[in-house]
Amino acid sequence: MNDALQVYALCVVLLFLKMLAISCYQGYLRLSVLAFHNPEDAAFFKRRAREAERPQVIRAARAWTNDLENIPAFFVLGGLALALDAPATFSAWLCVVFTLARVLHTLTYLAGVQPWRTICYAAALVCLLGFCAVITTQLAMG
Template identity: 65%
Template sequence: MNGALTAYASCVVVLFLKMFAVSCYQGLFRLRHKAFTNAEDAAVFKRAARDQELAQVIRGSRAWANDLENIPAFFALGGLAIAVNAPAPVTASLSIVFTVARVLHTLAYLKGIQPWRTACYGVGIFCLLGLCASLMKTLLLP
């Protein structure tokens, strides 16, 4: 297994675990406060369903939505970079930096920290653009 594939695969696992942790974060707040918006969930705890989610659950949901706008693109671009044999050091580096940026973005999002949330988002986007450039260079200039 080459270095790019190892880095990419490791990053995919870390990003999955990060997204899973955000789901657990939301569930923890719902359980801790026994606050559910779905009637069937509230009924398990003999509570009435709430009209609105807890603020922490909403923030977690927004972080998740942001992940869904960015992480699938990374999965596709990183996988393609490996499939077309784009330069391994570039693919590995961009994968690692993207992953660190997304983890830090989520932490900043959940804590409501600006400008770090935006900065981490920007770093992630530049990594995606870097993967695009590396792919295009590999495909057009073999």
């Protein structure tokens, strides 16, 4: 297994764990005060369902939704770059920077910190575009 593939695999695992953590965080926010929006969840804890989710839960859900819009593209583009034997060092760096940017994006999203959230989002997007360029170059070299 080459080094770039190992880096990619580690980044995939870290991003999965980050997404799992934000899901658990939403559950924690609900359980810590036993406040649930879904009637079946509230009933399980013998509570009345809330009209709306807590603001912290909504913010975490939005960060998670943003992950769903971006991280699968990394899985596909990063995997394609490696499958097409893109330059290993460049691909590995794209993986690391993307992963770091997405972790920081989540933290800044949860904290409500601008402009850092947008900067982290843009850094991850640049990595995805970098993968697009690498893939296109590899295909052109045929």
